[in-house]
Amino acid sequence: MVKPLQFKGDKKPLKKRKRTDPDEDTAATSSISASTVEKFGSSASAAGSSTALATTNEKEKKVKVVNEDLDADDGWVNSDILDDIKGPVIFAFASTPPTCLACDATGKVFASLLRDIDGEDLSTAEPHDIRQVWTVTRIPTSTRFAFKGHHGKYLACDKFGILSATKDAISPEEEFTPVKTETGWGVQTCRDKFLRGEEKNVSSGGKGSGAPTGGVIVEIRGDAETIGFAETWVVRGQRRFKTKVKKEGGKEDRISRKDLEQLAGQHLDDDQVKSLKKARREGNLQSALLDIRQKKKRDKFAW
Numbered sequence: 001m002v003k004p005l006q007f008k009g010d011k012k013p014l015k016k017r018k019r020t021d022p023d024e025d026t027a028a029t030s031s032i033s034a035s036t037v038e039k040f041g042s043s044a045s046a047a048g049s050s051t052a053l054a055t056t057n058e059k060e061k062k063v064k065v066v067n068e069d070l071d072a073d074d075g076w077v078n079s080d081i082l083d084d085i086k087g088p089v090i091f092a093f094a095s096t097p098p099t100c101l102a103c104d105a106t107g108k109v110f111a112s113l114l115r116d117i118d119g120e121d122l123s124t125a126e127p128h129d130i131r132q133v134w135t136v137t138r139i140p141t142s143t144r145f146a147f148k149g150h151h152g153k154y155l156a157c158d159k160f161g162i163l164s165a166t167k168d169a170i171s172p173e174e175e176f177t178p179v180k181t182e183t184g185w186g187v188q189t190c191r192d193k194f195l196r197g198e199e200k201n202v203s204s205g206g207k208g209s210g211a212p213t214g215g216v217i218v219e220i221r222g223d224a225e226t227i228g229f230a231e232t233w234v235v236r237g238q239r240r241f242k243t244k245v246k247k248e249g250g251k252e253d254r255i256s257r258k259d260l261e262q263l264a265g266q267h268l269d270d271d272q273v274k275s276l277k278k279a280r281r282e283g284n285l286q287s288a289l290l291d292i293r294q295k296k297k298r299d300k301f302a303w
Contacts, residue, residue, distance in 0.1 A: 076126045077242055079185070079235040082143060082286065085178055087241035088133045089147075091187070092122040092234040093197045095218045101195075101233070102131040103149045107166035111197060111218035122184075122234040136237075137170070142265045143289060144175040157189040161223025179227065180286040184234045186227035192294065194231045196224040255280060264292055 079085045091101035093111065098120055102112035112132050118124035127133050134147040134155065147155040153165045154174040167174055172190040179186040179194075187195040197218045224231045260276050261268050263285075268276070272292060279288035 075239050076236045077239045078123055079237050081243060082178060082180070083243040084237060084241070085145060085235055086136050086138065087238050088135055089235055089237040090125065090127050090132050090134070091195075092125045092236060093218060093220075094120070094122060094229070094232070094234070095197060095199050096120070096216060098122060098125060099197070099218050100125065100127070100132050101134070101155075101220060102129065103151070103153075103155070103165040104131060105151050107149075107151070107153055107164050109155065109163040109165055109220060111220055122236075125234070125236060139170075139175060141262045143263055143286070144177050146170045146174050147176065157191075157193070157195070157222035159191065161193060161221045163195070163220055163222055177290070178235065178286075179290055181227055181232055184232040186231050187233060188290070189222045193222050194224040194227055195220065195222045195233070196231045198230060264289055266292075268292075 076090070079089065092114060093099050093101070095111065098114045098117055099111040100114050101109065103109045112129060114125050114128075114132075116126040116128045130150045133150060135149075137146040137148060139145065149155065149165045151165070152168070154167050154170055155163065155165050155176070156167055156171075156173045157163050157176075158173060175190050176195075177188040179188055189195070197220050199216050199218055202217050255277065257268065257273050260273055264272075264276070276285065276288050276292075279285050
């Protein structure tokens, strides 16, 4: 069985204690009770038994609470909102069989076969190889992200749509904007293109792809114009980084003008603020932000 990957900061599971024989425990308790009765009487024996029982129950409750906390923080979950994309993540793709975005030690980006998954359900996918994991860095006051591979290099996409992970620092080519869709996420490059996966039949499996002989490999590029099935990714992160939404007193969750301007990365007029708030209520905030950024781009590059 494949063991789950462990990361720095993960809670260590509790070691299970060996259980003693119930008959021995009963015999020991009986002997203690008998000796207590002889010395102090039946009332002292009853008090001692109740104290021991209470102590045992408290220990069991503490162990149960700790185990529940470990279970709550364990595992990987889907990233539903932009704030969920943090910490280690994987980009799962609905190919046949399912794959995910990965890179090797030389910076070559490829589609790696997902093994720790329930059938083809991407919502159950977990990484089994460190090459499949990307560490998220969010660009301040923006919705752009950089993704660092296991070897300390950042994912990048050049003007030809070729992906690599060979740079130590973040430049515009290492910045990506996740765009929420109904079934997952689109990953937009700095040139307003999207990452896509294309399945290809091969006579022999590609090196590192995990594809069997005569199977299918997935080629990943960053030159798609729109978001479709091939451009949709399921982003999954560790449960302990999942954003917890709190509602107080049943009040509607609100967002300020300042927060919207930080997300858009520019100053907004009254009409833009109203349209963004409406889009947020309807669940289309990311698409509305993308439209605003396309109308007025702040970053200018020499193509």
